Every structure is written in C-alpha cells, then in structure tokens.
Amino acid sequence: MAVADFKIKSSSVLGTVLFKQEGKDVTVQAFFTELPPGKHGFHIHKGGDLRGEGCKGACEHFQYGPPSDHGDSPENGEPRHTGDLGNISLGPDGSPFEKTYRLKNLPIEQLYGRSVIVHADEDDLGHGSHDDSKTTGHSGKRIACAIIGRIACEGQQGGDMGLYADNPRGRKPCVPGTGYGTRKKALKTIKLLKGKPIGLKKQIATTMYYRAKHHARQTKNMRNAMKVYRKYLKTLKKY
Numbered sequence: 001m002a003v004a005d006f007k008i009k010s011s012s013v014l015g016t017v018l019f020k021q022e023g024k025d026v027t028v029q030a031f032f033t034e035l036p037p038g039k040h041g042f043h044i045h046k047g048g049d050l051r052g053e054g055c056k057g058a059c060e061h062f063q064y065g066p067p068s069d070h071g072d073s074p075e076n077g078e079p080r081h082t083g084d085l086g087n088i089s090l091g092p093d094g095s096p097f098e099k100t101y102r103l104k105n106l107p108i109e110q111l112y113g114r115s116v117i118v119h120a121d122e123d124d125l126g127h128g129s130h131d132d133s134k135t136t137g138h139s140g141k142r143i144a145c146a147i148i149g150r151i152a153c154e155g156q157q158g159g160d161m162g163l164y165a166d167n168p169r170g171r172k173p174c175v176p177g178t179g180y181g182t183r184k185k186a187l188k189t190i191k192l193l194k195g196k197p198i199g200l201k202k203q204i205a206t207t208m209y210y211r212a213k214h215h216a217r218q219t220k221n222m223r224n225a226m227k228v229y230r231k232y233l234k235t236l237k238k239y
Helices: 053-058 159-164 183-192 198-214 220-236
Strands: 002-008 013-022 025-034 040-045 084-088 097-103 115-119 142-147
Touching: 002 115, 002 142, 013 142, 013 198, 025 084, 025 198, 053 115, 053 142, 084 097, 183 198, 183 220, 198 220
Parallel strands: none
Antiparallel strands: 002 013, 013 025, 025 097, 040 084, 040 115, 115 142
C-alpha cells in the first residue's frame, strides 16, 4: 500500500490518493474534497523532490516501459505515460472528486518516492496544438504536490477505509466518536468538531455527508443525517 496526501490549503487543494497492488496491476483511488474551480491536469511524476518553486524537482511524467507521448487516463486505451491520469474537478454542486484508476502490469515498488501533482489548468490529453501537448498536456503550473509514501504502520488501512473513514486521510479517526447513521450521531459529530481545524471539519463533514447520501434511499435515519451535514457544510463555506 502507498499514499499521497494533499494538504495544500494555500491553493485550495485537499485530498488523498491511495495506491494498492492487485495482482499484476496497481489501483489508484483518488478522493479530493477541495479543488479550485474548473478542470485540472492530474499526473504521477517521475521525481519525489518537491524543493524549488513549482515542485520542479518532481521532473517529468512517470513512464514505466518504452517511451510514449502524453495522453489520456488509463481507461481511454490510447498511448500515454503511465502517470497520465487525465483531469480532476469537483462536481457542479461542489461534491468531492472520486475515481479509481488501474495501472496495468506495474509493480507498486515503482511508485514509492515519486509524486502526484495537481496542475492549474485543464489537461488537453495530448490533442492540443501547443508545443507541450505531447509532453505535459499543456496543464500549466504545478499548484499542489505530494510524495507517494509506503503505508506500513498499524491502523493505516487502505481500500474503502482510506476514502471513507471518519478521518478520510486513511488513519485511525483523530476525532473518536464521529458518525453518520442517524440525526443524533450527526449532531454529536458536529459537536465533537467544535474547535478543530477548519480543514478537518470540512473533510470529515463532507465524507460523512456522502456516506449518509449513499445509504439515503434505504433508511430515513440516513436522510436525516445527510440533512444535518448539508446544513453544517453550508455554514463552513464562509471559511
């Protein structure tokens, strides 16, 4: 297991990317709760040196195997760099970005110490007329960078826990007692979040909201919890 954790508040980027070996392939689970408006190029880069302006030490896009031009995300099937993951953006209603990619025939050890980068502009997927379309997708500046690190400690689970646990960063909940199954649990969670950092409040409340929404058709309790979190998240928008 490996993880790249984004906590770049200055550029309004907040999210987690988890990597897991599944047979000969690596699955990549991306989950972002905060991004600037619009689409943003999203790539795995060769280096893991984030020093210097714009994370220049991260080098070019990661490629495992013979050289290739820049392209779309893995499911497209066209020639591409191994690290090309297309574009990411929040939903029209501000809902988180969530997507799972599959990088075929790749040992996860090849990713340790490399980096994941969010760019300022939309990736043209190699189809543009700019000089750098075939190398970078003309994605613009690197606005948020995170190193891919090995998950080895007890309690740092991957899979769904990494995306949907009370603390979505994939560790044991740092606010014990948080929950989403009923209105009462939602109200208790909001009370427990009092005095916590605004980023943590948004992350936990957003995750709980979408967990409740996922089950909302099944129970009235879930729908009530979802309403509590929706109202709470509106109060956090001013921050």
